[in-house]
Amino acid sequence: MPTGDGSTPIDTLESDRHFQIWRYEVGHAQLLLRSVKSDHHASRIDVLFKAVKAIDLPTTFDGLRIEREGDQYAVSEVG
Template sequence: MRAQIDESGVLFTAQRSFSLWKYGVGHSQLLIRSVPSGSQEFCMDIKFEGVAAVKLAAKYNGVAIRLVPEEESARLCEYAGVPPKWRSELVAISLGLHRGSDQVLCQSVSVLYGGSDPIVVDPRDQEVLWQYEG
């Protein structure tokens, strides 16, 4: 499933509360999770793979995933020390509802839905709602 970009540059939105859940430097993965609450019976995860740089808040009340403009993306690559030959494999993503400095430099990002246990979610219980690769 390839992401579609709307006229505002937003790739994906969700009006749920998300928290920084897990960051694995060894596997270069970042997970941001929205746990079930109220009428929401399943978890929603935003999973970043091939992470080279992270500049995020710990919590979000809603997210709007956008591509970071090319100039900002180049600065983030420079900051992270990404060699020029690998930069074409990465994408810079902004996460906040309002355009700002919340960014992740990664190879891909996926939004997953499923699993009712807020602590341990079996990947087999999740479906891919949306994904984007650099």
């Protein structure tokens, strides 16, 4: 189901790319995880979480797995 801003919510995501916490905005309750462009990757990947109530994550991930669990998401490192 589209979110109204051109993005689509997901149930699962798995990537072997390097991600890092790029931005956390308390006032807007948003968390942005980003994998930047590199010599090996021609595009950037942004994963934006809205209505964030709590986070307990490392600042970087070598590989990323996101799984929806009801109205929450579990974020972990792949591998």
